[in-house]
Structure formats: structure tokens, C-alpha cells
Amino acid sequence: MRLALAIASFVILIVHGAVFYDQFFNKWERHQTAYFDQARSMAKTDAERAGLEGRSPRIEQLIVTSFGESRVDRCTTCHIGIDDPRFNQHAQPLRSHPYTEDMGDRLVNGKWERRHKFADFGCTVCHDGQGRGLETVFAHGEDHYWPDPMLGYVTQNWRADFKPKLKGKEYMQANCALCHTDENFKRTPLVAKGRQLFFSTNCYGCHKIEGLSTGALGPDLSEVGKKFKVDYLWESVVEPRANIATSFMPKFNLSDDDVRALVVFLKSRRGVNFSETSLDRYRATLNKENKGKGEAPAVAVPAVAGGQPVTSPAAPPAAIATASLGEKLINDRSCAACHKIGARDGGVAPDLSFEGLIKGDKWLMEHFRDPRSLVSDSIMPSFGFSNPDYLAMTGYLMSLKTPPAFNNPEEFYKNTCARCHGDKGDGHGMIAAYLDPYPRDLTKAGFMNSKTEDRLMKSIREGVAGTSMPAWGRVINDDQIRQVFNYIQTTYVKDPRRPLKERKLPETNPVASSRESIARGEQTFLQRCTGCHGKKADGKGPNSIDILPRPRNLRNAEFLNSISDRRLFESILYGVQGSAMQSWIDYGLTEKDVGDLINYMRSFNKPKQ
Numbered sequence: 001m002r003l004a005l006a007i008a009s010f011v012i013l014i015v016h017g018a019v020f021y022d023q024f025f026n027k028w029e030r031h032q033t034a035y036f037d038q039a040r041s042m043a044k045t046d047a048e049r050a051g052l053e054g055r056s057p058r059i060e061q062l063i064v065t066s067f068g069e070s071r072v073d074r075c076t077t078c079h080i081g082i083d084d085p086r087f088n089q090h091a092q093p094l095r096s097h098p099y100t101e102d103m104g105d106r107l108v109n110g111k112w113e114r115r116h117k118f119a120d121f122g123c124t125v126c127h128d129g130q131g132r133g134l135e136t137v138f139a140h141g142e143d144h145y146w147p148d149p150m151l152g153y154v155t156q157n158w159r160a161d162f163k164p165k166l167k168g169k170e171y172m173q174a175n176c177a178l179c180h181t182d183e184n185f186k187r188t189p190l191v192a193k194g195r196q197l198f199f200s201t202n203c204y205g206c207h208k209i210e211g212l213s214t215g216a217l218g219p220d221l222s223e224v225g226k227k228f229k230v231d232y233l234w235e236s237v238v239e240p241r242a243n244i245a246t247s248f249m250p251k252f253n254l255s256d257d258d259v260r261a262l263v264v265f266l267k268s269r270r271g272v273n274f275s276e277t278s279l280d281r282y283r284a285t286l287n288k289e290n291k292g293k294g295e296a297p298a299v300a301v302p303a304v305a306g307g308q309p310v311t312s313p314a315a316p317p318a319a320i321a322t323a324s325l326g327e328k329l330i331n332d333r334s335c336a337a338c339h340k341i342g343a344r345d346g347g348v349a350p351d352l353s354f355e356g357l358i359k360g361d362k363w364l365m366e367h368f369r370d371p372r373s374l375v376s377d378s379i380m381p382s383f384g385f386s387n388p389d390y391l392a393m394t395g396y397l398m399s400l401k402t403p404p405a406f407n408n409p410e411e412f413y414k415n416t417c418a419r420c421h422g423d424k425g426d427g428h429g430m431i432a433a434y435l436d437p438y439p440r441d442l443t444k445a446g447f448m449n450s451k452t453e454d455r456l457m458k459s460i461r462e463g464v465a466g467t468s469m470p471a472w473g474r475v476i477n478d479d480q481i482r483q484v485f486n487y488i489q490t491t492y493v494k495d496p497r498r499p500l501k502e503r504k505l506p507e508t509n510p511v512a513s514s515r516e517s518i519a520r521g522e523q524t525f526l527q528r529c530t531g532c533h534g535k536k537a538d539g540k541g542p543n544s545i546d547i548l549p550r551p552r553n554l555r556n557a558e559f560l561n562s563i564s565d566r567r568l569f570e571s572i573l574y575g576v577q578g579s580a581m582q583s584w585i586d587y588g589l590t591e592k593d594v595g596d597l598i599n600y601m602r603s604f605n606k607p608k609q
Contacts, residue, residue: 194265
């Protein structure tokens, strides 16, 4: 018993001693003590020994005011040998910061001189991290909630498959670019590559970056580097829906090298430009200090601050808006980052290889100006180019009139239809996720066999207004359309067609449109339809996220104005087989109720004058 009590007392004593030592003798004190001891042993001159005389551990602190918001840097408390070249081979944290011409350092009379002096710049302006922290977990930003961990060093509790990709000193180029904003600055090649990718993959069409792009469909990225860590940026580029389930950003399948360049570029977007603000003050201070010494300023101010889209040429005059120029513009504007044009395929948007057979020039011009005016849920941005540009691009697309081969219906389906409807006919084609309405699932016999052959072949021949379904009747003849329809019926639908039930439906709405009828229709809509179609009738109700095909956007004027009252009556009263649209006649809706609903829907889908 006594032995056990003695052992327990001894353990408690050791624990208390360890806690006492840890509380009163911090790690940074031990680092400084080790530095002073070694520095004294390495001292070779009286001046070196005098400089160390009387020094004892203390918190080292810099207050940096020259760049951005004032910041406190205590990094040299642990990294006390950072500016002592004798410690260039020591282990961290005593190792001195390397000198390198890449950082602008220079060798003068056998001694290195720093371009970025720690007294002026501090450490966190380049490395990030928490400058006030005195323990590694806080100072380096390993605390999961610290917004700016050390770039290229700390990976926190990030996804295991991303961790190896988020380390490396190249990530610090993001902070270099806060001062050195010249597009061709040779020390920030990844920033330059990322900027080029931002335009070549058409990110600029959806996203705004102040001074670079004006996209409005996606989030503003002007300060994205200040808001998010590199792991979030990496994940958002490679898996756009990982953080926002409803995102319609395409998955571009970039290489790791390209993703890294984009991430570094985006991390450099902090909503601040030191070369236009703080750097001027700093340069003035240096000029004052160096006046009369004949010395050049220690900071090279970039010749270009900001930069413009590298792929956006000046708008040409209308007189030279030719197909040849249009081809160049379409290449320069990176349309193939999403679309398929000949051998190039972005795998996101429709095939434009024979667009001159599919659409007319008027449609193309209007679509260029405002894609959502014709396909209301299109993810294609409105780029805001000039009319001469649009004329040239339209001219080029209208020149693409070589039809795809039609050796047999199977080959035609696989080379044209499968892009949207999928190789299995299930609607899950290569670009289906980016289309709204979603492509029809041709394997759903309930839907396919509930429509007449004439209607289905009309959809193939004339397309479906307000959607991405093109008019194939301009590419193949009626006999070939019949062959494609038969191929779909036998290969994907499989169930034999049966005679359709006769339904007595009005050809035109028997309820006259009036303010009262529209008001009644709105009330019925709010009571019955908003769960799927949403209060705005845009197809985005609370149930819509789990429904495929998605509920119709009833504000798609191109679609609504292309279909008859009879078809609307049929869809509402009897539902749409193969979809979530139910038969409302079973829930007490009368023909008059449906007439009011149709008047309500027509009221906000009036044809353009």
C-alpha cells in the first residue's frame, strides 16, 4: 500500500512539474535560449559578442503598417535566427530565411541584401498565418477556424485526397500578386497561368472579378481569396457541387496543375491592390531614406496594375464582321470550353458543329445578347460583347452547314442525340446536368407511349421551344426522322405502342381571360402547385430538388407560348406520365379551375411584340 502511494505521489509530482515547466518556460523561450547559446559559440568578433551580450528571451514583435490593414507579427519570437545567415543549415525554427534572387535579393560586396526586409514587411504578409500566435498550432494557423493558415504549409483538417496537393511554396505567389500585379511578372507564373485559365475556360462569363470581368451568373470572386482557404477553392473547382448542391457550375475535369494555378490565382483575389495603395506610401518612404545615397528603391513597382482579360480582343468594326473573323472571336472567347465545335469539345454545352443547319441568324444574335430570353434556364452567360462581334460570331456559326453523317439511325443517335439523352437513352447524357429542362428519359414507356407518334416526331423535327432540343428537321429528312424514332422506340422504350385513350379536351381555353380569372388562377396555383413549381412559378419549389425531370419552369415564355391550350389542359387534368406531374382531375380540379390557371400562366408569358 505504501509502495503504491509512493509511486502515485511520484507520478503526481512529475505531472505537476511538467505543467509548471510548460507554463513558466514557454517553447519560444527555449528556442531563443538555444539560439543565443549557439550564436555566442559562433561569434568571431568583439562586435558580434557585444551584440549578444545581455540578451535574454523575450517576445519579439513587429507592427506592420505599410501593407493593407495594420498587422502584428510575432513570428521572429520563435524564428529568431531568421535574418542570421550563419543559421542557414539549422533546423527550424532557428533556420535563417534563404536569400534568393527570385525574391529580389542581391549579392553586394559578398553580402546578401534583402529586397523584402522583415522590419518593413513582416512575415504574414507573404506567408499568412496568425502573426500574434506564440504557439505553433495558432501561429501557423493549424486551428481549423483560423481563416488564413500558412500558405503551402498547413493543411489543417482538410480532405485526405487534397492534402498533398495543397502544400508547396508556390502557393505564396498568391500573396506576391497583391503587390506585383503585372500580368507578366516572372515571379508569379502560377498567377499568370491561373488568370489565363480563368478566361480560357470561360470562368469570366459567369464570375465577376473587379477590373477583370463582369460575369453575373455565379458568385463575385473579387475577394474570394480573403473569404476562403485554399482547400475550399480547390474543392470548388474540381467538384462544384461539393459545397453548393444546387450549383450549375460545370465540372471541367482540369489537371491538377491547372487546378493549382486557378486556386493560386483565385487566392490572390483579396479585393486589395498594394501596388495602388500602400506600396506607394512605402516607396515614398524608401525614396526619402535613400535620397542622396544614389540607391534605387528597394521595391520595384509593376508597370501594369490590375490587367484586362487576356483573351478579349478589341471590338472590330461592323464592316469586317465576317465568318473568318467570327471563327477567330469564337476561338479567342473560348466557346469550346463548354461547347463542341468540330474536334474540340468542352463537354458542357450543345454541339455547334453544324449550327447553321439548326438555327437561324436572328435566333443566334438574340441568344448571344441574352441566352435566357430564349432558353430561360440556360447557364450560358450574357457576355456583353459588341454587336459587330456578335454579327461576326453569328456569321461563322451560320457557315457551319455540313450535316452529320447518317449511315444508320443508331450511329446518328450516338453521335448527336446521346450527348443529351445518354448512351442508354435514360436522359443522363454528357451535358444533361447542365440543361434545364433536363433531357427526356426515353426509357420511360409511360411517357413515350402516352404521346402520339406525330407529337413525338414533331419534337424531333421542330425541336422544343425554350429548351435545348434542336430542330433536327433541318438536318435530316422525314424518312430519317422516322428511322430515328423507330430506333428509339425499339431500343430504349421497348414496350409496344398501344392505342391512346380518347380524352375530351377543349382545343382553346373556354374561360375568357380577365383580371378576375387571373386572380382565381393565381390562388389555385398558390394552393396546389407551389410545392413543385415554386411560388414564382419558376420550377424551383421546395420539392423540385428531388424530382427528375425537374418541374417545368412556367415562366419559360418560349416554351409556354409554343404549346396549345389543349396540351396544357391535358397535362394539368391528367398529369404527365413518366414525371412527377400528377392528375389533378383526381384532386377535384374542374375544367373552369384549369382555365383560370391557364389564364394566370399566360398572363406572365405574353409573346414578345
